[in-house]
Amino acid sequence: MxxxxxxxxxxxxxxxxxxxxxxxxxxxxxxxxxxxxxxxxxxxxxxxxxxxxxxxxxxxADGALDPLTKELIYIAVSTANGCSYCIHSHTAAARAKGLSDAQHGELLAIIGMASETNALVTAMQVPVDPEFLA
Amino acid sequence: MxxxxxxxxxxxxxxxxxxxxxxxxxxxxxxxxxxxxxxxxxxxxxxxxxxxxxxxxxxxADGALDPLTKELIYIAVSTANGCSYCIHSHTAAARAKGLSDAQHGELLAIIGMASETNALVTAMQVPVDPEFLA
Amino acid sequence: MxxxxxxxxxxxxxxxxxxxxxxxxxxxxxxxxxxxxxxxxxxxxxxxxxxxxxxxxxxxADGALDPLTKELIYIAVSTANGCSYCIHSHTAAARAKGLSDAQHGELLAIIGMASETNALVTAMQVPVDPEFLA
Amino acid sequence: MxxxxxxxxxxxxxxxxxxxxxxxxxxxxxxxxxxxxxxxxxxxxxxxxxxxxxxxxxxxADGALDPLTKELIYIAVSTANGCSYCIHSHTAAARAKGLSDAQHGELLAIIGMASETNALVTAMQVPVDPEFLA
Amino acid sequence: MxxxxxxxxxxxxxxxxxxxxxxxxxxxxxxxxxxxxxxxxxxxxxxxxxxxxxxxxxxxADGALDPLTKELIYIAVSTANGCSYCIHSHTAAARAKGLSDAQHGELLAIIGMASETNALVTAMQVPVDPEFLA
Amino acid sequence: MxxxxxxxxxxxxxxxxxxxxxxxxxxxxxxxxxxxxxxxxxxxxxxxxxxxxxxxxxxxADGALDPLTKELIYIAVSTANGCSYCIHSHTAAARAKGLSDAQHGELLAIIGMASETNALVTAMQVPVDPEFLA
Missing domain, CATH: 1.20.1290.10 (AhpD-like)
Structure with a gap:
């Protein structure tokens, strides 16, 4: 409620x-x-x-990113933030904008992979390489 | 360190x-x-x-999502998880794959917007609409 | 369960x-x-x-912050942590301590706004201004 | 950077x-x-x-919540989201609006307490009491 | 769903x-x-x-950590990430591997305590002691 | 600072x-x-x-869990919460209590794995199996 x-x-x-x-x-x-x-x-x-x-x-719709890509980003953030409602509503929105099962599968794999490497980096407290700051 | x-x-x-x-x-x-x-x-x-x-x-590279879109999703998750190293490394990777300033700006706006509506939804404890479960 | x-x-x-x-x-x-x-x-x-x-x-009750303000802070943390039970119980507690609809509305707007700017700051990796460290 | x-x-x-x-x-x-x-x-x-x-x-300034209370809520959310920049900038803003050491101490204690009970509730998966849904 | x-x-x-x-x-x-x-x-x-x-x-099973300890770590991460499904499934797995009520109680207390001190440290922005970097 | x-x-x-x-x-x-x-x-x-x-x-020291296991749980929570100070201080504490490189490696792998499956579960919104609620 x-x-x-x-x-x-x-x-x-x-x-x-x-x-x-x-x-x-x-x-x-x-x-x-x-x-x-x-x-x-x-x-x-x-x-x-x-x-x-x-x-x-x-x-x-008329930005530098296409509408489906925008929904994928929205789902990624909503998943990392654990917002169940938002995952449901934006997955529905993405499907309405043409999300295929293959794309959804890849989205999930990236979200999982990023969450894993985020945690590994944090646990190891890896310092940022100077090359990334150029 | x-x-x-x-x-x-x-x-x-x-x-x-x-x-x-x-x-x-x-x-x-x-x-x-x-x-x-x-x-x-x-x-x-x-x-x-x-x-x-x-x-x-x-x-x-040869998936259902293109390489740049994958990096955008990676940045979105890394931002929501607060992984500074990962934001730096994947923003660098995205730029190497052609991320424009306009695309980066839209990515940031979506991440911000999603974080705001995630929080509003959570604070209001909005129940999932039956329409999203079909 | x-x-x-x-x-x-x-x-x-x-x-x-x-x-x-x-x-x-x-x-x-x-x-x-x-x-x-x-x-x-x-x-x-x-x-x-x-x-x-x-x-x-x-x-x-007898601290430097009044009881209602304390509940608002509790709701804010619980929302950011995604604790559904805690949001329900502390929103109920806040209402029992006099929370008005207008105050609740402002609380939600601040929680949403803070979540958005938190995410924008993190994605941009904004360095702390020396002025804030004085 | x-x-x-x-x-x-x-x-x-x-x-x-x-x-x-x-x-x-x-x-x-x-x-x-x-x-x-x-x-x-x-x-x-x-x-x-x-x-x-x-x-x-x-x-x-002219809302249902006073400006200092708004900053306390902002700090609470920023802390739960782990936004170092935001904690610095809004703690500075709160001090500029009159935050006392005693108030700051209580704010911190509530943020800590809420984080602890949020985690305990989540680990126990406590169901919401019907009384909170009325 | x-x-x-x-x-x-x-x-x-x-x-x-x-x-x-x-x-x-x-x-x-x-x-x-x-x-x-x-x-x-x-x-x-x-x-x-x-x-x-x-x-x-x-x-x-044959690592440097025993199977039950591994499940405790899994529950701790799942709780901090707010994954209800994962808390249920790994608490069930831990019980199947011999988790006692006393051990579960201590696990919960540590998760709560860590969440509290994590938040206090973050709110105070405590700098890492040089002794921890040796 | x-x-x-x-x-x-x-x-x-x-x-x-x-x-x-x-x-x-x-x-x-x-x-x-x-x-x-x-x-x-x-x-x-x-x-x-x-x-x-x-x-x-x-x-x-004299609980149902041994002191090193307690530190592992503390590190796991601190990593999921992104508390850099806490990761440093509790990794140092764990080493002082005998944490081996092999144990640390396994801890990191579990934290990474749990973070990945937490995210996958959340993105798929997997319903809890009735078997876990018994």
Whole structure:
């Protein structure tokens, strides 16, 4: 159970500021479905507006990285941070953007490998090579 | 300072098992430079062999994900895990594989954004939408 | 399911050492309710005694920080550590100590913001300004 | 060493978009000092603008939480995330906002205590009490 | 729910490469039970093979550390990383290898204590004593 | 640089409460060397007393786990938490208690392996097998 209220569509409709963000989410995603994350953020309209504006800017399609690559990075961070909800929602988003089973398998292998070498480096307290600082 | 000995080239040359791995690293990377991570792992030849074999397999060029995308994922995990050495070494590796400033900027923005929404989701304890479990 | 037994009230009553701690928890909180954390710690009476004594000392009302502020800090740490149980229990404790929706909203926004800037700083490996070390 | 360029004042002056943010930071803080975090973010003007706008909104003085409490929460998150730079910069900010040694001592004790009970809860996998979900 | 398919025994039997690993797991553990982790990894046969080969090598009985000690270390890491599944599976493995309640209690106390002092050290940014670098 | 004052021996001598703890640390360890962690905690005598009392109790020699095993667990947690100081100090402590290079190598391999499988499990969101909950 959430520690905050998750807003129903009726509650969203009754608050013009929240409604505007939800309308924009629905338009941007071309889908009526708005997931629970936004229904929780609705309790704080200013944070809701700022978070959605930032997410739109960061994940926008026309950047230097393509939309699927962006989702892979999002899943990697969410996994390292142990955010179950985020792993589920961004894996779903990645699949919607074309993630294949082979790509997913490689993503998982890299996440596992990086986690292992991160830990080995930390346990050995390896000093940074001067070559990496040039 | 490291908690283990970092093997010099002379020490590497004197141990056939370690030398074989270092030779393969140099061949695969077409460079004489072998970074400190491997010099620390050299204390445990079996772990050295296994880690290098895994890294070669996971980061190999001919997968479903391209080499630069793999490095971006590696940097994302290393950042979330707070591994300074790994961030330096894999940012250097990514630049060697063509990472542009614009791509790096977007990578950083996604890592920051994901970390923020991971934390918001966790603090609100948002339940996973049934739509994500289908 | 827990990895340890959660002690029932009957089991607590049968062990004088555990009973003494539970009696003190009930007296300090002016409530008969003792949550599962303590029922798990009951398996290790020495750890139970030490943890309760420390918690009483650290969270005591008459310190330099007020009780609600202390709970906000506890929630912030628990969120960053991804402890779902702790987020639930300390958000409940904070609400019992007067946390308003507006305060909760700001707490969440700060936790999210700090997580984002923490990640940006780490990814950029920003060196500490000499001004902060004075 | 940073993985990105840290912009000098001369470089900032030469870029109107970055200069505008730096001018606003200096005005808001009534100080000429702009710390390295912003000099690293300057490489990505859009992220710089968004991050500063968010930070101003989140940490603004006239919220439901007072400015010092906000810094305590920021330090708590930064510590749990292991961000050395952030701990230094926000401890400095908290001192500038009046943090006493006694308050700092209590903050540290709570961060330590929360980290300990977070770990104990996680290791025992304690189920959330129904009372916390009401 | 998992983000990948968990392979049934029938599916495992139909894939010779996956079947070979599952057969070896069953032989090594002298048990017909193969847990969900391997059923998820089965989607990526190469990762499945590599992970099982590494786990066998790392957790093998005839090392410098005894099998129970190895499981204690595994539980400690899994707790610090907040991996609920891993805490459950390795606590079960440790019990199967003779973990007593007293040993489990001490393990938990050390994990808690380490987490507390880790956080205190980080918040205070304590510099490493030269004596530890000798 | 630390965010708190590190007490010199002269300052310790001048404060009876802090002096008592330092005397006990020196007696328990049969060494005049007191490391920086305690010199930082000295700013908060109550936390200093409590932390030392807890550490003595938890790490005491006559438990169900032997002193070296306890240090291995401490290093494992400190590595997963990324506490550089703690890794250095507890690796030094483990060596003083007889840690061999072979044991250290195995410890590192387990920490790496656990970190990898923790991440794989989390990315796949593997559900706990009912067998582990019995």
């Amino acid at each position: 959430a520690t905050v209220k998750l807003w129903s569509d009726a509650e969203v409709q009754a608050d013009p500021r929240v409604k505007a963000v939800f309308d924009d989410i629905r338009a941007a995603r071309r889908s009526d479905f708005v997931n629970n994350f936004w229904r929780g953020l609705a309790n704080q309209p200013a944070v809701l507006e700022r978070t959605w504006a930032s997410l739109k800017a960061v994940m926008a | 490291a908690t283990v000995k970092l093997w010099s080239d002379a020490e590497v040359q004197a141990d056939p098992r370690v030398k074989a791995v270092f030779d393969d690293i140099r061949a695969a990377r077409r460079s004489d430079f072998v970074n400190n991570f491997w010099r620390g792992l050299a204390n445990q030849p079996a772990v050295l062999e296994r880690t290098w074999a895994s890294l070669k397999a996971v980061m190999a | 827990a990895t340890v037994k959660l002690w029932s009230d009957a089991e607590v009553q049968a062990d004088p050492r555990v009973k003494a701690v539970f009696d003190d928890i009930r007296a300090a909180r002016r409530s008969d309710f003792v949550n599962n954390f303590w029922r798990g710690l009951a398996n290790q009476p020495a750890v139970l005694e030490r943890t309760w004594a420390s918690l009483k000392a650290v969270m005591a | 940073a993985t990105v360029k840290l912009w000098s004042d001369a470089e900032v002056q030469a870029d109107p978009r970055v200069k505008a943010v730096f001018d606003d930071i200096r005005a808001a803080r009534r100080s000429d000092f702009v710390n390295n975090f912003w000099r690293g973010l300057a490489n990505q003007p859009a992220v710089l603008e968004r991050t500063w706008a968010s930070l101003k909104a989140v940490m603004a | 998992a983000t990948v398919k968990l392979w049934s025994d029938a599916e495992v039997q139909a894939d010779p490469r996956v079947k070979a690993v599952f057969d070896d797991i069953r032989a090594a553990r002298r048990s017909d039970f193969v847990n969900n982790f391997w059923r998820g990894l089965a989607n990526q046969p190469a990762v499945l093979e590599r992970t099982w080969a590494s786990l066998k090598a790392v957790m093998a | 630390a965010t708190v004052k590190l007490w010199s021996d002269a300052e310790v001598q001048a404060d009876p409460r802090v002096k008592a703890v330092f005397d006990d640390i020196r007696a328990a360890r049969r060494s005049d060397f007191v490391n920086n962690f305690w010199r930082g905690l000295a700013n908060q005598p109550a936390v200093l007393e409590r932390t030392w009392a807890s550490l003595k109790a938890v790490m005491a």
